[in-house]
Amino acid sequence: MKIATYNINGIHSHFAVLLRWLEETQPDVVCLQELKATDDKFPRKELEKAGYGAIWLGQKSWNGVAILSRDGEPHETRRGLPGDENDSQSRYIEAAVNGVLVGCLYLPNGNPIPGPKFDYKLAWFARLQAHAEELLAADIPVVLAGDYNVIPTDLDALNPKSWVRDALFQPESKAAYANLVAQGWTDSLRHLHPDAQIFTYWDYFRNRWERNSGLRIDHLLCSPVLAPRLRQAGVDREVRGWEKTSDHAPTWIEISDA
DNA sequence: ATGCCTAATGCAATTAGA
Numbered sequence: 001m002k003i004a005t006y007n008i009n010g011i012h013s014h015f016a017v018l019l020r021w022l023e024e025t026q027p028d029v030v031c032l033q034e035l036k037a038t039d040d041k042f043p044r045k046e047l048e049k050a051g052y053g054a055i056w057l058g059q060k061s062w063n064g065v066a067i068l069s070r071d072g073e074p075h076e077t078r079r080g081l082p083g084d085e086n087d088s089q090s091r092y093i094e095a096a097v098n099g100v101l102v103g104c105l106y107l108p109n110g111n112p113i114p115g116p117k118f119d120y121k122l123a124w125f126a127r128l129q130a131h132a133e134e135l136l137a138a139d140i141p142v143v144l145a146g147d148y149n150v151i152p153t154d155l156d157a158l159n160p161k162s163w164v165r166d167a168l169f170q171p172e173s174k175a176a177y178a179n180l181v182a183q184g185w186t187d188s189l190r191h192l193h194p195d196a197q198i199f200t201y202w203d204y205f206r207n208r209w210e211r212n213s214g215l216r217i218d219h220l221l222c223s224p225v226l227a228p229r230l231r232q233a234g235v236d237r238e239v240r241g242w243e244k245t246s247d248h249a250p251t252w253i254e255i256s257d258a
Numbered sequence: 259a260t261g262c263c264t265a266a267t268g269c270a271a272t273t274a275g276a
Contacts, residue, residue: 010265010266012265034275060267061266061267062274111274111275111276167276203262203276204262204263205262205263215276
C-alpha cells in the first residue's frame with residue numbers, strides 16, 4: 001500500500017497537476033494540505049471520477065486538509081486536532097483506511113519569530129504530541145503524514161545557515177519534532193535513507209528549484225506497529241518541475257500487507 | 259531588514275506562505 005502526503009498549495013489552482021500525478025502514480029492513500037478552499041468548493045466529483053473517495057476539512061483562503069483513498073471512502077475518525085476548542089484553523093483530519101489509521105496534518109508555519117504565530121506553532125505542536133501519545137497507546141498501525149513545517153536537521157536543507165532565523169529551523173521547532181520521534185515514531189524517509197539529502201519543498205522564488213535549494217519538511221511518521229512494514233519511501237520530485245505546480249512535491253511510503 | 263514568486267480575494271493591493 002502506497003501512502004502519500006502532498007501540500008497542494010491551492011487545490012483549484014493546481015488541480016490538473018494533482019490529477020496527472022494521481023493517474024501516473026496511483027497512490028492508495030493521499031493526505032493533502034493547503035486546500036485553500038471552503039468545504040463546498042472541494043472537487044469531490046472530479047476526484048471520484050479519478051477513482052478516489054475523500055474526506056476533507058476546508059477553510060476560506062488558507063489551510064485545509066483532506067484524505068483521499070482509492071479503495072472507497074476513508075472512515076473518518078477525527079476532524080480537528082484536540083486540545084483547543086477555540087482553534088478555528090483547518091489543519092488536521094484523521095481516518096481509518098485499509099487497516100491503517102491515517103492522520104493528515106498541516107502544522108503552522110510560525111513565521112515571523114518571535115511572535116504570536118510562532119507561539120501558535122509551538123502550542124499546536126504540543127497538542128499534536130499529546131494526541132500522538134494517545135495514538136501510540138492504542139498500539140495500532142498509524143501514520144502521521146503531512147507538512148510539519150520543520151527542517152529536522154542540517155542534512156534537510158541545502159544551506160542550513162540561511163534558515164537559522166526561520167521558524168522552520170528554530171531549536172524549539174526541531175526539539176518538538178525530535179520529541180515526537182523520541183515518543184516512538186519512525187521518520188520513514190530518514191529511516192530508509194539515513195544519509196541522503198532529500199527535499200520535499202522548493203521556494204518559488206530565488207530560483208530555488210533550478211538550483212535544487214530545497215527543504216525536507218513533509219514527513220510521514222509511522223507508529224511502532226506499522227514501522228516494521230515499511231518497504232520504500234521517496235519523493236516524486238519531478239512533479240515540482242511541472243507547469244502550474246505546487247512548491248511542494250508528493251512524498252510517499254510503501255508498506256507491506258499486515 | 260527587505261524583495262524575490264505564487265495563491266486567494268476580488269479587481270488593487272493586501273495577507274500569507276516558508
